[in-house]
Amino acid sequence: xxVSKEILDEIxxxxxxxQLIVKQLGREPNQLELGLFGALWxxxxxxxxxxxxxxxxxxxxxxxxxxxxxxxxxxxxxxxGQVVIFKIESHNxxxxxxxxxxxxxxxxxxxxxxxxxxxxxxxxxxxxRFGYLNNxxxxxxxxxxxxxxxxxxxCLGIPNVGGEAFFADCYSANPLINVxxxxxxxxxxxxxxxxxxxxxxxxxxxxxxxxxxLHGASGLASRTFDEEKGLRSAVQxxxxxxxxxxxxxxxxxxxxxWIIGMQDLGAAxxxxxxxxxxxxxxSGIEIDVLKVPRxxxxxxxxxxxxxxxxxxxxxxxxxxxxxxxxxxxxxxxIRSDIIGHVTSDKIVRIKEGxxxxxxxxxxxxxxxxxxxxxxxxxxxxxxxxSLDVKSIPDISLKKIGTTLIKLxxxxxxxxxxxxxxxxxxxxxxxxVVLPGSDAAVLRxxxxxxxxSLTTDGNGRYCYLNPYxxxxxxxxxxxxxxxxxxxxxxxxxxxxxxxNPERNDVYYQLKECIAGMARACKELKIPVVSGNVSLYNExxxxxxxxxxxxxxxxxxxxxxxxxxxxxxxEGDIVFLLGNAQADDSSLSxxxxxxxxxxxxxxxxxxxxxxxxxxHQCCIELIKQNTIKSAHDCSEGGxxxxxxxxCLANGIGFASQSWRTEGRLDAALFGEAQSRIxxxxxxxxxxxxxxxxxxxxxxxxxxxxTGGKRLIIKDYINITLDKMEKAWLSGxxx
Amino acid sequence: xxxxIIVFPGTWSDRDCYYAISxxxxxxxxxxxxxxxxxxxxxxxxxxxxxxxxxxxxPGAIARFSxxxxxxxxxxSQGKPVIGICNGFQILCESGLLPGILRQNDHLQYxxxxxxxxxxxxxxxxxxxxxxxxxxxIPVSHYEGSYYxxxxxxxxxxxxxxxxxxxxxxxxxxxxxxxxxxALHNIAGVVNKSGNVLGMMPHPERACESLLGSxxxxxxxxxxxASIQRNP
Numbered sequence: 001x002x003v004s005k006e007i008l009d010e011i012x013x014x015x016x017x018x019q020l021i022v023k024q025l026g027r028e029p030n031q032l033e034l035g036l037f038g039a040l041w042x043x044x045x046x047x048x049x050x051x052x053x054x055x056x057x058x059x060x061x062x063x064x065x066x067x068x069x070x071x072x073x074x075x076x077x078x079x080x081g082q083v084v085i086f087k088i089e090s091h092n093x094x095x096x097x098x099x100x101x102x103x104x105x106x107x108x109x110x111x112x113x114x115x116x117x118x119x120x121x122x123x124x125x126x127x128x129r130f131g132y133l134n135n136x137x138x139x140x141x142x143x144x145x146x147x148x149x150x151x152x153x154x155c156l157g158i159p160n161v162g163g164e165a166f167f168a169d170c171y172s173a174n175p176l177i178n179v180x181x182x183x184x185x186x187x188x189x190x191x192x193x194x195x196x197x198x199x200x201x202x203x204x205x206x207x208x209x210x211x212x213x214l215h216g217a218s219g220l221a222s223r224t225f226d227e228e229k230g231l232r233s234a235v236q237x238x239x240x241x242x243x244x245x246x247x248x249x250x251x252x253x254x255x256x257x258w259i260i261g262m263q264d265l266g267a268a269x270x271x272x273x274x275x276x277x278x279x280x281x282x283s284g285i286e287i288d289v290l291k292v293p294r295x296x297x298x299x300x301x302x303x304x305x306x307x308x309x310x311x312x313x314x315x316x317x318x319x320x321x322x323x324x325x326x327x328x329x330x331x332x333x334i335r336s337d338i339i340g341h342v343t344s345d346k347i348v349r350i351k352e353g354x355x356x357x358x359x360x361x362x363x364x365x366x367x368x369x370x371x372x373x374x375x376x377x378x379x380x381x382x383x384x385x386s387l388d389v390k391s392i393p394d395i396s397l398k399k400i401g402t403t404l405i406k407l408x409x410x411x412x413x414x415x416x417x418x419x420x421x422x423x424x425x426x427x428x429x430x431x432v433v434l435p436g437s438d439a440a441v442l443r444x445x446x447x448x449x450x451x452s453l454t455t456d457g458n459g460r461y462c463y464l465n466p467y468x469x470x471x472x473x474x475x476x477x478x479x480x481x482x483x484x485x486x487x488x489x490x491x492x493x494x495x496x497x498x499n500p501e502r503n504d505v506y507y508q509l510k511e512c513i514a515g516m517a518r519a520c521k522e523l524k525i526p527v528v529s530g531n532v533s534l535y536n537e538x539x540x541x542x543x544x545x546x547x548x549x550x551x552x553x554x555x556x557x558x559x560x561x562x563x564x565x566x567x568x569e570g571d572i573v574f575l576l577g578n579a580q581a582d583d584s585s586l587s588x589x590x591x592x593x594x595x596x597x598x599x600x601x602x603x604x605x606x607x608x609x610x611x612x613x614h615q616c617c618i619e620l621i622k623q624n625t626i627k628s629a630h631d632c633s634e635g636g637x638x639x640x641x642x643x644x645c646l647a648n649g650i651g652f653a654s655q656s657w658r659t660e661g662r663l664d665a666a667l668f669g670e671a672q673s674r675i676x677x678x679x680x681x682x683x684x685x686x687x688x689x690x691x692x693x694x695x696x697x698x699x700x701x702x703x704t705g706g707k708r709l710i711i712k713d714y715i716n717i718t719l720d721k722m723e724k725a726w727l728s729g730x731x732x
Numbered sequence: 733x734x735x736x737i738i739v740f741p742g743t744w745s746d747r748d749c750y751y752a753i754s755x756x757x758x759x760x761x762x763x764x765x766x767x768x769x770x771x772x773x774x775x776x777x778x779x780x781x782x783x784x785x786x787x788x789x790x791p792g793a794i795a796r797f798s799x800x801x802x803x804x805x806x807x808x809s810q811g812k813p814v815i816g817i818c819n820g821f822q823i824l825c826e827s828g829l830l831p832g833i834l835r836q837n838d839h840l841q842y843x844x845x846x847x848x849x850x851x852x853x854x855x856x857x858x859x860x861x862x863x864x865x866x867x868x869x870i871p872v873s874h875y876e877g878s879y880y881x882x883x884x885x886x887x888x889x890x891x892x893x894x895x896x897x898x899x900x901x902x903x904x905x906x907x908x909x910x911x912x913x914x915a916l917h918n919i920a921g922v923v924n925k926s927g928n929v930l931g932m933m934p935h936p937e938r939a940c941e942s943l944l945g946s947x948x949x950x951x952x953x954x955x956x957x958a959s960i961q962r963n964p
Contacts, residue, residue, distance in 0.1 A: 150842045151842075154783070154842055154873075154875075155742070155783040155786060155787070156744070157744025157745070157782060157783075239786070240783070240786065241741070241742050241783065241785065241786025241787075241788065242786075244741075244742050244744070244783070244786075245741055245742070332741065333741065420844075421841075421843055421844055421845050422841050422842045422843070422844070423842070423844060424842070424844045424873045425844055426844060426871055426873065426935075426938050426944070427744060427745065427748065427781075427873065427938075428747075428748065429747075429748045429751050429752070429937070429938060429940065429941075429944060430944075431944065432943055432944065434945075443943065445751070445755075558943065559943075
């Protein structure tokens with residue numbers, strides 16, 4: 001083999017894959033051609049290890065217009081001629097190397113995926129995972145990531161309306177940064193990512209091309225790495241101002257009939273953008289790298305084609321319209337150049353002046369091999385799941401108050417205000433429910449409708465049971481939407497795991513996907529877009545398997561939405577769902593983690609009950625029966641009550657609290673499928689009727705009012721004290 | 733009556749201002765691209781929030797050189813109302829139409845949150861419909877919003893009642909708890925000597941409907957409309 005293993009390693013291709021390329025091409029590829037294969041056959045672009053598994057996820061539904069893989073993001077019809085485009089994407093590896101720019105360009109990349117399709121981006125959410133912040137390096141990563149998301153997103157004028165942050169040791173040095181962007185477009189103005197029609201022109205607009213980000217797709221995102229390796233040069237630097245100008249100019253362009261397609265330059269830069277649009281348009285393309293404006297002198301064709309310089313767009317322009325397109329970009333002071341044209345021979349031809357420097361059939365580049373690896377249930381899992389609850393003493397009455405305070409002051413439960421107040425969450429004049437809630441609610445101007453958005457995914461649950469964890473990620477996201485009054489429409493998912501070539505990680509991947517697929521099918525929510533981030537490990541330590549479900553829901557009447565805080569004094573508080581949390585609900589709980597230092601046990605969920613619970617909650621909100629609804633999740637019942645109290649400073653008292661079995665499980669267990677609601681006393685009968693209809697058990701817990709949280713002789717604590725603890729949770 | 737909303741490269745509150753003025757309050761509004769110079773046909777000029785020129789160098793430092801700014805100065809000199817919001821306030825300070833500057837927030841973080849501002853002077857075109865000391869619930873969203881001016885300027889601003897909005901607590905107290913950015917004297921908004929140019933950090937266009945949490949911002953737009961109708 002004329003190519004050394006070192007070179008193949010650098011572009012993350014295996015020797016067998018190289019042999020396959022030689023066989024299919026009928027010759028040895030040159031260096032540039034090999035680079036094209038390396039990028040497009042990378043895990044990041046090619047989904048080699050996940051593609052066969054991802055097929056299990058349902059992607060059809062009556063609202064679905066664009067499915068995964070068809071375009072840059074999924075599209076869902078919301079009626080009135082409008083379409084919602086949304087997608088979540090990870091930028092984990094770049095952020096581990098350079099947190100500010102890694103996170104910033106993560107925002108930039110996902111935003112481009114949305115406006116590329118002709119949709120105005122109207123919301124961002126981010127799902128973050130870090131190691132604990134008492135470690136200085138984690139604090140550095142955390143500060144950089146939050147700063148990067150704020151610095152880039154705020155400059156674009158897109159509100160950052162929600163998300164979550166979760167902390168565990170396994171994310172130390174390997175943080176997860178998943179960013180979701182959502183846009184709204186007119187249904188008949190969607191722009192495709194296609195190069196079609198011989199002689200039509202390829203116009204590159206935006207930033208000049210530099211050497212930044214070389215090997216981002218193959219090198220950073222597609223293998224494990226150690227920080228020491230000096231991969232910083234593979235991280236790009238963002239320019240949000242230019243991105244803002246690209247948003248406005250490309251949206252203006254999308255309204256014209258001058259273009260055939262549009263494709264942003266993301267991972268693998270010009271290579272991926274040109275090849276993918278040629279593939280989708282069933283065409284070929286010819287590019288002259290000398291026409292690509294450079295940031296630096298002496299760049300090779302290889303560097304030009306593989307550069308991941310940010311804020312660049314490839315526009316496929318109808319022949320004859322190029323002057324109008326240039327004039328439009330000029331008005332925004334954006335550089336644009338014709339760098340090539342569409343051909344009909346289905347070949348990617350790269351030239352340097354008159355010299356052909358690469359020539360490869362499009363379909364070879366877009367058909368990487370797929371792998372079905374061996375999945376083996378790891379030996380350690382059984383031990384982890386076998387939690388003997390009896391060996392843990394139950395909580396004593398005296399300790400309930402201090403335990404609640406400890407949990408409220410823990411990073412996973414404490415308020416995330418110190419994060420989200422650094423993001424503009426109101427620009428756009430659509431934000432009805434702001435960050436800090438179960439789900440964000442955005443009204444759709446010109447209609448009575450609203451959309452609801454959330455992200456969810458508990459890595460700890462997935463670590464203990466990847467299948468059930470996958471189910472819960474979807475179920476809890478849907479529950480969050482139900483608490484806002486929204487019916488779920490679609491999911492975008494981001495799967496964050498370790499090295500899939502290890503059979504325990506592949507097992508986790510397979511089980512997580514299977515669990516998510518089952519929940520999606522049961523709850524009838526299609527997956528319309530997504531992203532897979534593998535190789536999330538440092539020094540052989542894999543992260544918790546962390547699938548994130550980003551979910552979109554629809555509220556028909558924006559005035560019938562709901563929030564989690566108690567609204568008035570004297571309302572009756574009910575638990576919807578099973579009141580009696582059994583001992584196993586302590587498994588994987590924050591209580592067990594914080595108080596007993598244990599991450600153990602097996603988890604479970606009853607999807608049938610879950611589905612009815614959502615329908616019940618949505619109907620209660622639609623019928624204006626309840627005043628608040630809050631998902632009972634991390635921290636269990638008592639934390640959920642505390643949060644509903646703190647939202648509007650209205651207390652809670654219960655003299656009739658009944659409980660059987662372990663007190664810690666009842667108060668802090670994390671049994672699924674439970675929602676806490678408050679209702680005016682004259683509407684209790686209505687609530688009972690609706691709950692009966694959906695066969696959802698309800699339990700009266702107590703009454704709202706005062707400035708304290710009181711449950712019999714278990715706990716009597718002021719809201720002030722709880723708030724102080726809760727606001728200190730992040731410890732920053 | 734017609735509002736002109738200036739759009740610099742990087743401006744993003746232009747659409748929200750348009751929405752509040754046009755869709756909510758039913759007034760005529762048009763966008764003005766920063767290279768235009770003919771603005772005399774408008775009754776009020778709005779410099780919206782955003783990151784003009786990416787806030788590179790300093791917020792507003794580049795935008796003040798846009799061709800439209802000479803026309804804004806001319807417009808203001810005729811006594812017609814000009815309102816700069818957030819980045820617009822920064823541009824007005826950079827261009828010398830308003831005194832003082834906006835420094836980085838004292839906590840060195842971007843801050844997006846609801847604030848209350850207390851109306852300190854109700855005899856300006858921007859506050860004529862407000863009550864004495866009326867509290868308005870209007871959100872802020874900025875990194876560089878900490879108002880600063882030298883002692884002499886501050887003394888004059890205080891003496892001439894040119895500080896028209898101050899950050900206040902929900903019950904109307906002016907103290908550091910209410911101050912989201914470390915602004916001197918809790919200053920949220922100031923007017924020029926003639927009282928026809930206002931700069932303010934909070935975003936009244938975002939407080940335009942109770943569905944979004946407050947409609948108090950409309951009082952400012954409605955005051956402008958009433959003033960123009962009174963002195964056409």
